[in-house]
Amino acid sequence: MSKTKVEWAIVKKVRVIRKTKGKTQRNIASYFGVTAGYIGQIETESSASMYSYDNLNELARRLDCSMGDFMPEEPL
Template identity: 40%
Template sequence: MMKTTLDIYIIEKVKQIREEKGFTREQVDIKLGFSPGANYISHIENDTTNSYNLYHLNELAKILDCDIADFFPRPYQEANSLQEYRNAKEEAKRKAKEKREKEKK
């Protein structure tokens, strides 16, 4: 699924704080419990589909010694991310259906 503008904002804030605190992507991966070389943070920061969930953000706040709210726009984001999310979800369903129909042929 495509990232919403809110996803992108959060990912960029996590990256900014991570870099300010001097953590590499791999160091954070390991602290999150992923094996070395998993490239989880790298995938989030560079991929067009993956994003953090609330559980990741909570652990990232602990690792980066910050408030979980530091990852979110204040007071809120103007873009309707819920609508973006719904649109992206529908688009993903449509593409999956097209792929299944194509595979049947």
């Protein structure tokens, strides 16, 4: 099972913001007590692994942005 179009769009936006802020997969993993490999799975389109809403909220807090910044601008 892979991600939906919306899930994949969210992950891509998280990845862009994470990289812009100079954060690695390892940094993100440390926020949630998971491995960098798991964040790598989340950042892989063909994997069903996905951030929860609580994860997105924590990422927004730590990356100094809004949860809305992770959402597609237009419906998919």
